[in-house]
Amino acid sequence: MDTPRLVEKLLRGDRRALARAITLVENGSPELREIMAGLAPHTGRARVVGFTGPPGVGKSTTTNAAVRAARARGLSVAVLAVDPSSPFTGGALLGDRVRMQEHATDPGVFIRSMANRGHLGGLSWAAPHALRVLDAAGFDVVLVETVGVGQAEVEIAGRADTTVVLCAPGMGDSVQAAKAGVLEVADVFAVNKADRDGAKATLRELRQMIAMKDRSDEEWKPPVVMMVAVRDEGVDELWDRLDAHFAHLESTGGLAERRRLRAREEVQAIVLDLLRSRIGVGDDGALESAAREVAEGTRDPYAAADLVLKELGA
Amino acid sequence: MDTPRLVEKLLRGDRRALARAITLVENGSPELREIMAGLAPHTGRARVVGFTGPPGVGKSTTTNAAVRAARARGLSVAVLAVDPSSPFTGGALLGDRVRMQEHATDPGVFIRSMANRGHLGGLSWAAPHALRVLDAAGFDVVLVETVGVGQAEVEIAGRADTTVVLCAPGMGDSVQAAKAGVLEVADVFAVNKADRDGAKATLRELRQMIAMKDRSDEEWKPPVVMMVAVRDEGVDELWDRLDAHFAHLESTGGLAERRRLRAREEVQAIVLDLLRSRIGVGDDGALESAAREVAEGTRDPYAAADLVLKELGA
Numbered sequence: 001m002d003t004p005r006l007v008e009k010l011l012r013g014d015r016r017a018l019a020r021a022i023t024l025v026e027n028g029s030p031e032l033r034e035i036m037a038g039l040a041p042h043t044g045r046a047r048v049v050g051f052t053g054p055p056g057v058g059k060s061t062t063t064n065a066a067v068r069a070a071r072a073r074g075l076s077v078a079v080l081a082v083d084p085s086s087p088f089t090g091g092a093l094l095g096d097r098v099r100m101q102e103h104a105t106d107p108g109v110f111i112r113s114m115a116n117r118g119h120l121g122g123l124s125w126a127a128p129h130a131l132r133v134l135d136a137a138g139f140d141v142v143l144v145e146t147v148g149v150g151q152a153e154v155e156i157a158g159r160a161d162t163t164v165v166l167c168a169p170g171m172g173d174s175v176q177a178a179k180a181g182v183l184e185v186a187d188v189f190a191v192n193k194a195d196r197d198g199a200k201a202t203l204r205e206l207r208q209m210i211a212m213k214d215r216s217d218e219e220w221k222p223p224v225v226m227m228v229a230v231r232d233e234g235v236d237e238l239w240d241r242l243d244a245h246f247a248h249l250e251s252t253g254g255l256a257e258r259r260r261l262r263a264r265e266e267v268q269a270i271v272l273d274l275l276r277s278r279i280g281v282g283d284d285g286a287l288e289s290a291a292r293e294v295a296e297g298t299r300d301p302y303a304a305a306d307l308v309l310k311e312l313g314a
Numbered sequence: 315m316d317t318p319r320l321v322e323k324l325l326r327g328d329r330r331a332l333a334r335a336i337t338l339v340e341n342g343s344p345e346l347r348e349i350m351a352g353l354a355p356h357t358g359r360a361r362v363v364g365f366t367g368p369p370g371v372g373k374s375t376t377t378n379a380a381v382r383a384a385r386a387r388g389l390s391v392a393v394l395a396v397d398p399s400s401p402f403t404g405g406a407l408l409g410d411r412v413r414m415q416e417h418a419t420d421p422g423v424f425i426r427s428m429a430n431r432g433h434l435g436g437l438s439w440a441a442p443h444a445l446r447v448l449d450a451a452g453f454d455v456v457l458v459e460t461v462g463v464g465q466a467e468v469e470i471a472g473r474a475d476t477t478v479v480l481c482a483p484g485m486g487d488s489v490q491a492a493k494a495g496v497l498e499v500a501d502v503f504a505v506n507k508a509d510r511d512g513a514k515a516t517l518r519e520l521r522q523m524i525a526m527k528d529r530s531d532e533e534w535k536p537p538v539v540m541m542v543a544v545r546d547e548g549v550d551e552l553w554d555r556l557d558a559h560f561a562h563l564e565s566t567g568g569l570a571e572r573r574r575l576r577a578r579e580e581v582q583a584i585v586l587d588l589l590r591s592r593i594g595v596g597d598d599g600a601l602e603s604a605a606r607e608v609a610e611g612t613r614d615p616y617a618a619a620d621l622v623l624k625e626l627g628a
Contacts, residue, residue: 033616040614125615132615256609263615264605268593270619271601271626275589279582287585291578295570300354301439301446301577302347305584312585313627 003031007038013137022112025129039136046135050144050157053166058192062229063145067103069239075140076108080130082146082156083113127156128266158185159262162245167191169198186222188241194226220248286311317345321352327451336426339443353450360449364458364471367480372506376543377459381417383553389454390422394444396460396470397427441470442580472499473576476559480504483512500536502555508540534562600625
């Protein structure tokens with residue numbers, strides 16, 4: 001399939017074209033430049049909702065329930081499950097997707113896992129690109145579920161229009177941990193498995209944590225939704241909260257701001273990737289000789305970096 | 315403590331200076347430039363051994379046993395435990411370090427955990443910088459233990475002079491998984507918990523996997539060591555294999571090559587970080603206006619990246 005034809009099919013929401021385009025994103029294919037140029041005028045319509053939380057909290061189950069809720073409202077939904085690409089456990093995590101097969105025959109649902117590369121490979125434009133593809137394909141809602149527990153995965157979910165942070169009772173200090181790194185990205189908290197012992201304590205802790213932050217009256221205060229996702233309990237309330245947050249973003253100008261920030265990170269990631277590929281091209285480049293000197297202890301790594309930057313002209 | 319004094323103390327192996335310098339590395343402090351310049355002439359002496367493997371395989375126990383083996387040979391040892399910085403589980407993983415307290419009063423041993431930031435934060439020079447500090451402080455051996463299971467952690471361990479990949483029997487498809495992403499980085503395989511059922515099967519699988527790769531006679535063929543690290547069984551053999559690999563690297567010129575590659579990645583990471591901090595400085599920068607256009611769909615992200623590169627002069 002040539003690229004103009006792929007773009008045309010993507011814009012019609014063709015499933016095979018979608019699967020192919022996301023594979024091209026995963027592989028960092030050179031066709032991406034042309035694809036993204038073709039899709040750009042058709043983006044910015046989908047609502048993007050991110051789900052993140054510690055392992056065992058029920059992220060897949062909750063995403064699955066959210067898909068049902070969206071379908072009940074007549075919305076088409078794409079799910080992008082971003083898995084950390086681990087040489088040790090990658091395969092096992094992907095197996096989880098099997099649970100999503102309930103929606104396999106529904107033409108209004110598209111589900112896709114995508115590997116998230118390590119920071120040294122640095123494809124940090126990959127998730128934004130995949131969102132761009134799903135957006136241009138015309139889905140009303142795109143759910144981004146991050147399987148990993150790392151900072152990178154939290155940041156991917158945190159770039160959504162609305163970010164849901166999942167907790168569960170009896171998961172030790174999950175609230176405590178959330179306090180450390182996740183409070184900034186959470187627009188909505190959901191306590192899953194809320195039929196278990198300790199659910200009220202978890203709710204109380206989250207509310208205390210939310211109350212601790214100073215906010216103006218106009219600022220959004222993250223609500224806490226109690227859920228049992230596996231029985232669809234609380235999912236309607238979750239959806240109502242997502243709607244309320246989206247309406248808040250639209251009325252305050254926050255939506256345009258978030259999307260500008262998301263685009264900013266995407267562009268910055270592309271710029272850094274293009275620069276990375278230019279640094280040290282050819283064995284005679286400044287990087288090669290500088291690296292040799294650094295290894296031999298005759299130049300320090302910052303002085304070496306200055307040399308490379310000078311050669312780049314930057 | 316001012317920077318020249320910190321460098322002077324580091325070169326004498328002062329413990330407080332070491333702890334402080336690694337904290338400066340974690341925080342990406344501006345003093346690093348001057349510190350690295352001061353340390354550069356004193357680097358390149360330590361042997362760096364990396365340990366990686368799936369969770370539950372006994373990485374801490376094995377590292378600990380390797381520390382005892384090194385001490386028995388009269389070598390001073392630093393351990394750098396690189397933890398993935400997870401907003402959800404970060405704290406729990408660090409608790410593991412407590413096991414290392416056996417060596418707390420030994421002046422020939424220094425143990426330090428360091429958080430590994432997510433790829434979006436991008437401090438990929440952090441682990442190489444920390445190695446540089448420990449090397450300049452005069453340790454004979456630096457053991458790098460990566461706690462995470464992600465590609466990033468494997469790559470950090472894989473940058474050592476010698477990389478040990480740990481497996482254990484009865485861990486399902488750990489060998490299978492190792493095949494996918496770890497074979498390239500393994501110089502030595504260690505089967506820990508070799509007193510358990512299935513140890514022979516694990517050994518056989520590993521040997522088959524190693525045999526599958528074409529190698530010239532001069533090329534290093536990774537040996538497999540059977541261990542029960544918790545009882546120090548197999549640790550002497552492990553150390554012999556590490557020595558053999560190091561001797562091989564020295565005799566073939568592979569050591570200089572590996573260290574050149576390590577320095578190359580470190581310099582490249584600094585260059586990219588310096589460029590990242592220059593891109594989009596100020597609200598009127600090309601990045602800000604380009605991001606707005608991308609968010610509005612009037613420019614595609616690659617065309618936007620070209621604009622930003624043009625403004626950078628690169």
